[in-house]
Amino acid sequence: MNKQACRLKDITELFMDSGLGREAFSIISQGKVEEILSSKSEERRVIFEEAAGVLKYKNRKKQAExxxxxTQENLNRVEDIVYEISGQLEPLEEQASIAKEYLEHKKRLTEHEVGVLVKEIETLHEQFEATKKDLANTTGFQDEKNK
Incomplete structure (x- = not known):
């Protein structure tokens, strides 16, 4: 349309605005008048709505509905998912609390173990120094006797 690509929907709506839809009756042939008069009331209504340009808005209404x-169906699905997840939330919060507590205790235990190891190393170092001193005294005493 106007050297631009467009959708069939756009063309159909354009004709609906002008009263020239697929079954347009702006110009009615002789046989069509009789056909309109003999058609069912629903069919006549569609013909008149199309001629009046109302059909476009009815189609838009159907699409919007x-x-x-x-969208309502998607919202219902989301609500179901939220309901399921909210049921799982409390046990997960409890597990998270237990996990945090465990990590805190583990950290404190590690700190205590490090403290104990440092104390043991200090004690062993003192014993080592004392033994080394005793050995030096003993060795030095024997050296004097041998002279």
Whole structure:
């Protein structure tokens, strides 16, 4: 349309605005008048709505209602998922609390173990120094006797 690519929907809506839809009756042939008069009331209504340009808005309304129903269905699914997840939330919070407590205790235990190891190393170092001193005294005493 106007050297631009467009959708069939756009073309159909353009014709609906002008009263020239698929079954347009702006210009009615002789046989069509009789057909209109002999058709069912629903069919006549569609013909008149199309001629008046109302059909476009009815189609838009149908599309909007369809999208609304689809959105409501998606919302219902999301609510179901939220309900399921909220049921799992409390046990997960409890597990998270237990895990945090465990990590705190583990950290304190590690600190205590490091403290104990440092104390043991200091004690062993003192014993080593004392033994080394005793050995030096003993060795030095024997050296004097041998002279």
């Amino acid at each position: 369809y999208k609304l129903a689809e």
